[in-house]
Amino acid sequence: MEKMEQFRGEIDQIDGEMAQLFCRRMDVVKQIGLYKAEHGLPITDPVREAKVLARTVDTPDTVLNGMYGEFHHSVVELSKRYQKRLRSTEKALPLDLHDGSCEIIMERGCLCRANELLDLSRRVFIVTDDGVPPEYAQTVASACAAPRIFTVAQGEGCKSLQTLSSLLDAMLDHRMTRQDCVVAVGGGAVCDLAGFAASVFARGIDHYNVPTTLLAQVDASVGGKTGINFGGIKNAVGTFCQPEIVLIDPLVLETLPERQMISGLAEALKIGVTLDPELFTLFERKDPLDHLDEIIRCAVTQKTRVVSLDERENGLRRVLNFGHTIGHAIEMTCPELLHGECVALGMLAMCSESLYQRLLPIYKKLHLPIVCSIKPRDAAALIAHDKKRAGADVLAVEVSDIGQYTIRPIAVDELTGRISRITKGGIAT
Ligand SMILES: NC(=O)c1ccc[n+]([C@@H]2O[C@H](COP(=O)([O-])OP(=O)(O)OC[C@H]3O[C@@H](n4cnc5c(N)ncnc54)[C@H](O)[C@@H]3O)[C@@H](O)[C@H]2O)c1
Numbered sequence: 529m530e531k532m533e534q535f536r537g538e539i540d541q542i543d544g545e546m547a548q549l550f551c552r553r554m555d556v557v558k559q560i561g562l563y564k565a566e567h568g569l570p571i572t573d574p575v576r577e578a579k580v581l582a583r584t585v586d587t588p589d590t591v592l593n594g595m596y597g598e599f600h601h602s603v604v605e606l607s608k609r610y611q612k613r614l615r616s617t618e619k620a621l622p623l624d625l626h627d628g629s630c631e632i633i634m635e636r637g638c639l640c641r642a643n644e645l646l647d648l649s650r651r652v653f654i655v656t657d658d659g660v661p662p663e664y665a666q667t668v669a670s671a672c673a674a675p676r677i678f679t680v681a682q683g684e685g686c687k688s689l690q691t692l693s694s695l696l697d698a699m700l701d702h703r704m705t706r707q708d709c710v711v712a713v714g715g716g717a718v719c720d721l722a723g724f725a726a727s728v729f730a731r732g733i734d735h736y737n738v739p740t741t742l743l744a745q746v747d748a749s750v751g752g753k754t755g756i757n758f759g760g761i762k763n764a765v766g767t768f769c770q771p772e773i774v775l776i777d778p779l780v781l782e783t784l785p786e787r788q789m790i791s792g793l794a795e796a797l798k799i800g801v802t803l804d805p806e807l808f809t810l811f812e813r814k815d816p817l818d819h820l821d822e823i824i825r826c827a828v829t830q831k832t833r834v835v836s837l838d839e840r841e842n843g844l845r846r847v848l849n850f851g852h853t854i855g856h857a858i859e860m861t862c863p864e865l866l867h868g869e870c871v872a873l874g875m876l877a878m879c880s881e882s883l884y885q886r887l888l889p890i891y892k893k894l895h896l897p898i899v900c901s902i903k904p905r906d907a908a909a910l911i912a913h914d915k916k917r918a919g920a921d922v923l924a925v926e927v928s929d930i931g932q933y934t935i936r937p938i939a940v941d942e943l944t945g946r947i948s949r950i951t952k953g954g955i956a957t
Pocket residue numbers: 657658659660661682683684687714715716717718720740741742743744747748749750751752753754763780781782783784785788791866867868
């Protein structure tokens with residue numbers, strides 16, 4: 529027993545020494561970071577990193593050698609994360625996740641500081657679409673040493689295997705390697721497509737999101753869901769892959785058409801209804817278009833909170849699908865409607881009568897649709913394909929009052945029945 533105490537004492541002493549060494553290492557990492565920032569040096573140095581990572585421990589024990597590699601790798605990763613944290617501004621919202629972290633920076637004018645905030649000292653593949661004013665992608669490109677701008681056709685259609693294929697071709701053509709990065713400059717469609725490409729190219733490379741629609745700023749650019757549509761099914765193929773940094777610059781919304789703005793407000797309203805009563809009150813009592821910065825900040829704060837607790841959507845994160853089960857079916861059958869408008873309709877279908885009555889004046893104020901032309905038979909087929917299936921049923925979110933939601937398996941027939949409230953000829957006409 530005495531021997532045991534001795535061993536434990538030794539372990540405690542070593543741990544204490546390691547803690548001190550860890551802090552010392554991080555202090556030097558911090559000084560290097562500050563020095564690089566001051567002298568405008570590139571944030572990462574892949575050659576140096578490879579050299580540091582190749583270090584081994586001097587022991588004939590091969591098992592220990594392998595474990596040291598893992599230990600050392602984690603120390604290097606933590607050092608990188610620490611530097612990243614130091615670089616971010618006070619206004620950044622850190623999103624700490626099990627497999628790395630993501631920094632969300634929201635600040636008016638931050639797009640023009642892309643050179644300071646993003647690591648662009650490598651090959652940079654910028655994805656945008658032909659509806660996004662080109663100067664946003666050009667601003668990023670002008671901060672890069674080796675940029676390539678790839679412009680896809682605007683709209684949901686770009687989230688296709690065909691566009692993905694030409695994008696990957698162009699990435700190869702730009703001689704992108706695992707050390708390089710992708711920057712999405714656009715709305716949710718561009719963020720979903722570019723993030724997916726980055727997550728599969730060379731088994732995954734860094735990506736940054738620069739969302740330029742309100743919808744992408746409050747929702748799509750944050751949380752790490754990427755993907756494309758396939759086989760007529762919305763987001764049928766995709767990955768969970770966090771962007772390294774999300775740069776939210778509300779100034780870029782100045783060029784966004786009002787209908788797109790309202791579509792984004794619908795996703796923010798979803799967050800208010802389910803998770804943030806104060807945000808909901810803002811929608812009820814004020815003109816949301818006059819309070820965009822506040823709305824973005826509240827929505828992103830809630831989304832990061834939920835994602836940090838349940839990154840892979842095994843529980844809490846499902847609440848963010850409120851309005852989406854039916855919304856996605858509407859989106860695939862009513863292409864004239866925008867994503868946020870479809871979600872808005874889906875929310876109306878999935879809330880209690882009292883909440884429906886409370887939502888109506890907000891929808892009227894924002895000119896959001898309260899009915900659409902989806903046919904129950906089409907809806908049933910699409911809902912049956914939903915990814916959130918639970919046996920014969922589909923996991924869907926119902927909301928009875930602000931902040932009062934249930935997530936439960938619901939039969940496809942029951943979900944289809946709910947559509948009557950939002951179809952022409954239904955009770956809302
Ligand atoms: N990954 C996620 O977590 C998540 C969450 C919500 C939505 N989404 C996805 O996001 C997509 C919808 O995103 P969206 O509403 O941003 O649509 P979008 O990306 O199609 O953009 C809408 C339109 O606005 C234009 N545009 C973009 N920025 C502009 C600007 N600053 N000024 C003028 N025009 C501009 C685009 O060219 C496009 O025509 C859907 O595919 C949806 O599935 C993903």
